[in-house]
Amino acid sequence: MELHHMLHIKLKIFFSAPGPVTEPPTDLAVRCDSAECQLPYCFCSKDGTLVPGGINPEQTPQMILLTFDGAVNLNNYDHYRKVFNHKRLNPNGCEILGTFFISHEYSNYHMIQELASEGHEIATETISLQNGLEDKGYEEWVGEMVLEEFGYIYDSSIGVPALPIPVWPYTLDYKIPHECKSGTCPTKSFPGVWEVPLNTHYVEGFEGGHCPYLDQCVLHNHDAEDVFQWLQEDFLRYYDQNRAPYMMPFHTNWFSIKELEQGLQKFLNWVGTLPDIWFVTTTQALTWMTDPKPVKELNNYEPWDCRKKTNIPPLPCKNSNKCALSFKRPELNITDTRYLETCVECPNKYPWLGDASGSGIPGKDNYVPDNVRK
Structure with a gap:
């Protein structure tokens, strides 16, 4: 649990009173020690922008993480099907994949099983989406979602401020390598737990604003071509520099605006023409990071090979x-x-x-x- 230092305030009216005293935390995470932090179980860098394995950016696959938060149901399923239309393929001939951070309430589990059977990652958001968990106890956190103690591989909730070079995922063995945007980032060490950070999306000189989730940027008053160009320029900040995974997080409301959905389709069609683009699940991206391989070796890279399917759920029933x-x-x-x-x-x-x-x-x-x- 994060501890905040309390200010000692002296009231200077007719008297002075000492403020409350708190013990400083003794188990804070320290700055990255790259000599001690070694793959596959630990990864960090001074500012978070280093490509794992020391691979040259030009030889690094540009991973795109399409992620969707919230319930899956009739309100969004057909929209998701337009993204995963069985026609978009990775360079190895496998269909592109995404990650669904599912919340339980209002979810259609027949639809979720359909997505899972195709290889999409089904991850957890929370059960109820209730606010105020920061004020709850251990039992409430466990009931909603659990991480280190229950063997979760990663978290993806820490926002990164708008930076000229995006941040790669890192493990929480050490202090996070960037400013804490929300003020509620972990300060302790959680060895072996990966953080897939939410880099801020933005385009300099464009009025869309800054956002960790794409639907939070102000793009609803632009046409599809504007949205496409905005996504393209935002993406190139990754592709032309350190090729950190380009996470595209969405809530359902993005797909409720025709121009946003059309702009996304134009972007997906364009980016799919580039030779070294891979649409992978979050776990697939982290698997690559634990043992980085250059682009030339990826067509036969087993963890991304759909012909080597393991632990894939069965097809859903015909009559639910x-x-x-x-x-x-x-x-x-x-x-x-x-x-x-x-x-x-x-x-x-x-x-x-x-x-x-x-x-x-x-x-x-x-x-x-x-x-x-x-």
Whole structure:
């Protein structure tokens, strides 16, 4: 948990009073030590812009990470299908892939299984998307999402300010190599946990503004050609320099504006003509970083080879179960109905925090990390 130093304020009206005193933290992460931090389990650099493995940028694949936050359902599924249209291919002939940071509420699990069966990465956002987790205790964090203690490989939530050269992913063994944009970045060391940072998207001299998520930039009042050119110039800051992964994070609202969706399609068509572009999942990008290979070796690179599929979920069922389930938020004394589409049997209740299976027994789940269980 991050500790903030408190200012000692003296009131100078009729008296002076000492402010509260806090003990300084003793386990803060230190600056990168590249001699000690070695791949595959640790990676850092002084300012975060170094290409892993010392590969020349021209020989580094330009990875593009298409990521989508929130529920997957009828509001966005067809839009996502226009991005992953089975026609866009990586240089090795495999279909391009993306990462879906799923939130549970309102998600259609039949659609999610369809995406997973095609090799897209299904990652976790939170269960409920509730605000204020910074004020919650350990149990609430575990119920929503867990990282180090439960073996998560990476986090992707730390924003990077607008920089002339983008930052590569890094492990949290050491102090983060850039300014903390949100003020809530980790200050302790979390060995082996990767951070895939949200580099700020921006174009100098353009009124779109600065944004970690692309739908947060002010582009809705521009036509598709303007949006395409904005994305192109933003992308070239990566491609022409250190080729840090170009993460393109979206929420559903990007696809609700025709000009934004059309501009994205133009960008995807253009960038797909470049010879060293790879659309990969977040985990695939990190796999490459643990053992970097130059572009010339990637056509037969096994972790990105769709012919070597491992741990891919099966195709979804043809006839899914459409479940109407009672749902009562613990903090509200109101019961309503949630609809769940799934290939498994309908649960008794709408699955929620503390009852992931929907058994109807609140608090049924008991999350115990390995280091406590032992």
